[in-house]
Amino acid sequence: DGGITQSPKYLFRKEGQNVTLSCEQNLNHDAMYWYRQDPGQGLRLIYYSQIVNDFQKGDIAEGYSVSREKKESFPLTVTSAQKNPTAFYLCASSTPPGHPSNEQFFGPGTRLTVL
Amino acid sequence: KQEVTQIPAALSVPEGENLVLNCSFTDSAIYNLQWFRQDPGKGLTSLLLIQSSQREQTSGRLNASLDKSSGRSTLYIAASQPGDSATYLCAVSGGSNYKLTFGKGTLLTVNP
Numbered sequence: 001d002g003g004i005t006q007s008p009k010y011l012f013r014k015e016g017q018n019v020t021l022s023c024e025q026n027l028n029h030d031a032m033y034w035y036r037q038d039p040g041q042g043l044r045l046i047y048y049s050q051i052v053n054d055f056q057k058g059d060i061a062e063g064y065s066v067s068r069e070k071k072e073s074f075p076l077t078v079t080s081a082q083k084n085p086t087a088f089y090l091c092a093s094s095t096p097p098g099h100p101s102n103e104q105f106f107g108p109g110t111r112l113t114v115l
Numbered sequence: 116k117q118e119v120t121q122i123p124a125a126l127s128v129p130e131g132e133n134l135v136l137n138c139s140f141t142d143s144a145i146y147n148l149q150w151f152r153q154d155p156g157k158g159l160t161s162l163l164l165i166q167s168s169q170r171e172q173t174s175g176r177l178n179a180s181l182d183k184s185s186g187r188s189t190l191y192i193a194a195s196q197p198g199d200s201a202t203y204l205c206a207v208s209g210g211s212n213y214k215l216t217f218g219k220g221t222l223l224t225v226n227p
């Protein structure tokens with residue numbers, strides 16, 4: 001089956017701890033994205049990557065870091081600098097941006113809770 | 116800055132009713148518009164994508180329209196079913212990085 005997988009489904013973080021969320025896709029998509037979803041708010045873009053070894057900050061990148069060493073993988077690290085990390089995190093992928101038929105597909109999400 | 120608004124925020128209808136969800140956006144310079152469905156605690160499922168040059172797209176009981184000049188899109192659901200109950204999100208792609216800007220969604224409940 002082609003698709004996007006995220007792990008873990010639930011993650012608990014202690015104060016001052018860094019945690020890494022996994023995102024893998026087998027859709028052969030060049031572009032990958034990380035979004036954060038909070039109750040009552042729309043999805044907000046954290047980071048995106050249009051190609052391997054390149055990534056750009058989104059609207060709310062502070063306290064987060066990413067890497068894109070492989071086309072299939074785009075892990076997100078939530079650092080201790082992120083003061084309010086409790087949220088639902090969604091990973092997405094798409095064909096190269098800029099094409100009118102560019103469609104984003106989403107993974108099942110990771111719910112992060114700070115203890 | 117692009118802003119996307121979805122009205123209503125919540126909608127409750129009896130089974131079998133036809134319904135319309137609305138989405139408006141402030142900047143008409145978009146590449147495309149996507150409608151998604153989200154079930155509680157789950158990821159987003161892409162329903163329909165309308166390219167900027169298109170007026171509408173159809174998939175089964177769903178029909179989405181796009182009027183770029185007025186900054187509006189509608190999602191029409193025919194003969195609604197309890198299984199259609201979910202949050203429906205509208206998102207537009209545009210700007211120098213083609214990023215998606217999302218609305219806050221419409222929570223739809225279809226009652227048996």
